[in-house]
Amino acid sequence: MTCKEFLALLDDMIDDSVTAEARAELDAHLGRCAHCEVIFNTTRKTIEIYRSHEIYELPATLRDRLHAAIMARCKKAC
């Protein structure tokens, strides 16, 4: 497997949607290619960081205000 072939399957590997056969080939490539190992680990970490840190939080007071406004507009539209 080449690095380009590895990259084509990177997302499927991260999303755990590869066949056992493909997984074995990908693992074998990772075992001998430090470059792809870094790409794989840091890409997975990138997703994990964005998933676990809410970067646009909705503060409780704003949330309550918007929620009330939405429901008032919906009631008016009834």
Place this chain on the structure above:
Amino acid sequence: MPTIQSIAGELEPHPDVALIARVRGGDISAYDTLVRKYERQLFRIAQHITQNREDAEDVMQDAFLKAYEKLDQFQGNSKFYTWLVRIAVNESLMRLRKRRTGKMVSIDEDIETEEGSVPRDLADWAPDPEQNYNQAELGEILRKTIQGLPQGFRIVFVLRDVEGLSTEETAETLGLSIPAVKSRLLRARLQLRERLSRYFHRTKAVKNTGVGK
């Protein structure tokens, strides 16, 4: 041939289905529950697309109102949440168009066509690199980094990886083919990874770098 009972047993109806039926029957408190359930997600998505807090507030309100008014058009073939997200994405893009008066804004904007290049950066990250920054610094890094992505990549990454939609749902929401979503997702992930490497690189991840100052 499966019986009706066995099908019902296999496919548990989504909890939103009962709430929507109640709203259609005139029970607005059921809509209150749906809004409460999804308002944070819609706000996040709108802010990711518009990159403006006031616009995100307006989009969130308009999207819920539109969904309420058009609830009869919701067929139930897709999840209510996916349908809602599609409305919010369209509202966000419309809001951007208004801001950039006259200029077309679409999810195809800024998409380059080059495919398949292997990233050259070999630098590994520090273990738990986010620990090298405080919450405010990290938030600023993550915001700046994702804002730098082309819009068509950013939306796919947000829906698929941050909000947890499936590839199929993301494709349906954005009106894209599944291969297009997959291609954009890979490139979004790789570009974010490369940009974050500047901050999380094993030797460069130094505390108090003055990010956002």
